[in-house]
Amino acid sequence: MSIRKSLVYSYLDRYASLVVSIVSSMVIARVLTPEDIGVFSVTMVLISFVATVRDLGAGQYLIQEKELTTDRIRAVWAVQLGLGVFLAMVVLAASVPVSTFYKEPRMLNIMLVVAANYVINPFGSLTYAWQMREMRFDTLAIVRFSSTLVGGIVGVAMAWFGHGPISLAYGALGSTLVNAGMAIFFRPKDFPWLPGTKEIRRVLAFGSRLTGSSILQTVAGSAPELLLGKLQSMTAVGLFSRATGLVSMFNRIVLEGMNVVAISWFAKQSRQNESITPAFLTATSYASALGWAFCLGTVFLAHPTIHMMYGDQWGGAVDLTRVIALSLAVSLPSALCHPALMALGSVDRMLRVTTSTTVMTVVLVAIGSYFGLMAMGWCVVLAAALRSWVWLVAARKEVDFTWPALLSLSLGSAAVAGASAIGPLCAFVVYGPYPTEIWQPLLMGVPTAMVGFLVAVIGLKHPLLDELKPLWAKLRTYR
Template structure:
């Protein structure tokens, strides 16, 4: 599969799932209170710590291994089964202490359902990793979308029946079961069901570093919600969670799909050509110009966005939303550094940087959480400056790029975004920062900002403009074929 075809399938998959996610989020925000969503949010932060070990990095091992042998496949399968069962046990053991810590008994049944889901996850993980390595994104799209669709349907039905936060846990379990079932359909015939020990040490040695990296990342990224739950209240957690969800929408719109393709592509480029420098530079130019445009729009039009999607009860989420959008913008130049380093097999370097980043985020966000929800978001934004610099430094050591070359690339993206920012600024001047009718300025920002972005890409000769021309040519060719 070509790179562009792989990216197209990945984006189609992610956008379909994202549409379901946004739609369900809008409905759930009106069926549940901020405190109810806060219960599930703090639970998921703890679960994410355990989930970082869900396959002990065996999937990433399978992706980056150059000379893959049958013994490696059996060893990966062994690790995935053992890790899934172990994580389920850890989640169950942590349920009661966590409920006592937050004085919230609803946490126990939520974590029990999530623990069961991790047992089923093991049975889809092997197929998922192999399909990623093979760049079979059409099959991956089928796995993920079918699982998301069934899980979302169950969540919405139970939320409508007023089951509260456990509705989300039931949806998570159904998602895991569906993913495992569809994964078996795509499991290659040559994959044996019986585990093997040969090659186990090699898999665990690499994968354990990846898992520790994931744990550090979860601690750094999720500490705001855990700290707010203890230092403030679960209502504050719900506000921060929704603000973070909106700020992270670009990641779900673009970066999730990009990362899904980037890791196997960077790994293949390293295996075949010895370097993934040019693909990384090109991808970084794309994500910065798109992501910075999104961040500017969210920061300036956060109030109508929150009002339209979640309703008036979530108005206090707007101030932290603006700071979290800034945090995302600061981190974007380094957004693909993790993938390029893992693709090159640099698990040690990834672990060191992630641990440093987690410590920095932990200190800044916890200090802010002791003050307010907005201060927690401010602390997180502040922490992203040294974090982004550390990741770029690590990528520079691996890829050997010129700092002046990267700066020129980023300045071109910034110039495009400066032009795009004119649209939301004019809309704020026209409608105010808290418009009573939020749909009009948001639609105007989407349409006007999109057209101005295309103009800016052409005016400043941004690399993304060539992709736009290529896509336009493809659409013309297809439309001509259909008319013929």
Template sequence: MLWECPQTTGDILLTTVRRSLAYSIADSYVALPLQLIGTMIISRLLTPQEAGVFAVAAVFAAFASTFRDFGVAEYLIQETELGPEHIRAAFTVNIAVSWVMGLLLFVGSPFAAEFYRDPGVGEVMRVQAVNFLLIPFGAVTMAYFRRQLDFRPIFLAGLLTNLTTFTVSTLGALNGLSYMSLAWSSLAGVVVTVATSLWFRPPGFPRWPGLRGVGRVVQFGKFASGIYVFGQLGKGAPEMIIGRAEDMAAVAMFSRASGLVELFNRTVLRAVTPVCLPYFAKSNRETGSLISGYLTSVSYLTAIGWTFLGFVGIAAYSAVRIFYGPQWTESAPLAQVLCVVGAVELVHYLAKEALVAVGEIKRSNLLQIGIQTSRIAGLLAVVPFGLVGACWGLLGASVFGLFLSQSFLSRALGLHARDVLRSCLPSLCVALFSTAPLACWAVVERIAEDNFVRFAVVGGGIVPVLWLLALRAARHPLWSEILELSGKVAGVLRSRGN
């Protein structure tokens, strides 16, 4: 069929995945400095109240976005034989759902503003509604690139988009636009993303929507979208509940604390996750199993993530003080608890991608319902105890979600808990070895205003070195990947030198 990749060997598939990961990781790491600098500037220009307004409005937009996606990207990625009619049908569904969500976001903005007793929430939502009119014209093409494991256009689109959002948000905040600077920057970023996707659209790629096959897309999407709708509902629940129970400043404090954990999402998960679903799906199509690939992914993610989150949790005060400024130091204790939450969730972070890849849409949907219901229940049970209580509620929910995910994966894939534990144990040893000296230092010398910079700089230099030594000593599978990558980089440098 048109646009379908020929069957490949396992070695070629692995090479393609590594190339895709390289582009995806480059996308995250090139964007990271802009995002960090932008966060540092915005955190010092906006008050907690102003930042909280945008955080609450962003939750509504993100929730609408999960409906807007309607599983279209996942449908295109997992479709066994992809033809023009499939793409046209996906385009039709994406336009219809996205425009309806944009309309609902616009119409619902006054009610949200009244519910949260702040007109700014409605103002931001109305600008964000415009995004939904534009997004479908780039979303289908980007999904096709992901299916083909062609991440070069996605990398370039991300680079241009991050440059645009950084420029617009910073200039807007400097000129007194307050939280609206963030709203206008998101709109500008969508415009750039859509324009880039259209520029790289393959020759002969369908340009117009079509009705043939729409029913199949809807049938898939009604289950697949539920996975991400419930996921986003649970993700946005803290801001929505805290914003109503307390105030916008409290929302902003929680948002800044979760932002430190989000650093790992930006540096690693955001690079890895887009590759995992197409990799799992292609591996399942070609080899009939994805357990080995899933366990390898878990091993890699926990080796990186547990060390990163351990460092951030220990140095939370330093991180908050450096990135956000002195007005946000109350968020440091929250960040420490949320780092533990992130570490627990990391074990089966890719569970929904694995279930979708093998066609277990209903089961993945039920898993998300269970996880996010427990997350909301945990929040509601402890939010009367304040922000710290809310974080502990999330920790309890994450432990429940870990056991629930393992149960679902065991039934769907035959994945045994002992195999997951065996994959994670070396990562745990690596993380403990890498962060233990920093933890001892923090106990002996409490992090405060007079030493937070020194602690961050010295700790940030020690932990990566210990991490590499631990990977080698533990013979972690990630170490062989690092050696291979470094060998290729050295070979490129030598060839250029000659």
């Protein structure tokens, strides 16, 4: 499948799933309280440490392996299946101590439900990795959207009928069941069902270093919610979770789809001994232009967006949302560094970078959490900026891009984002930072942002124009 077609399917999947997630989030935010959301968020953050080792990087090994044999496939399956059962037992064993530590009995039942995910998940993981390797994003889109839809329906239904934060856990379980069932259906007929250990050392040699990096990234990403839950309150965690949830929509709209295709595409180029530098720089320019436009729009329209999507009880998350948007903005230049290094198999360098950035992030977040929610938000921004620089320096040694080339593309992306922000800025000035109206600022800011973005891309001949031209040509054929 071509890179452009892969991106189309990847984004169709993300956008369709995003619609389901937004609708379910809007309902759940009006049914559950900030404290309910906080309880579930802290629980899932704790479990995310376990999730980072759920297949020890075996799936990523399968994607980048140049010579894939039956024995190596058996080894990947053995790692995934064995770890799934083991990690389920770990979650079960930790459920009582965790709920006791946070003095929150609801966390116990949530962990019991989530433990089942780890037993079921391996039945989908192997097929998912193979489809990524073969760039079969059409099949992946079907599987992912179906599982997201079922998960959203289950979660909303249970929350609606008063089951509290455990509703979200049951939604995740429903999603995992559907994902595993469909993955078995699409599993290649020649894939072995019996696990094997003949090549397991080769798989673990790659995966253990990648997993070490993933664990440290999870520590860095989880630190704000874990520290807020202990040093502040579950309500503070809920507000932080909702703020980051809104900002992270950009990850779901753009970065996740781009990164999934980028890893597969970079790995394919690497297997064919081709340079990934042009693709890396182009993808980075796409991410920065779209991301900076999103961040500026979020800063100016955070208040009406929060109230429209989640309701009045989440007004305390507005200012934090603006700050978290800035942390996304400073991280965007390095957005493709991780998938590039992973595709090139540079797991040792990834581990070194992740170790240093994790220590720095946890220290800064701990300091901020002690002083309060907003202080922690600004520490997240500082940590993101430093982390972005370190990743760029590390990636440059492998990808071999030049600083002037990256700067030139970044300035063009900044100009496009600035043009897109004119409309949201006008709405901010006219209606104020905390408007009593909800729809008027959005109706003024969102359409004008889209127009400004398109005009700037065309006028400045940004690299995104190369993607818009084929789309426009295809649309004209339907006239």
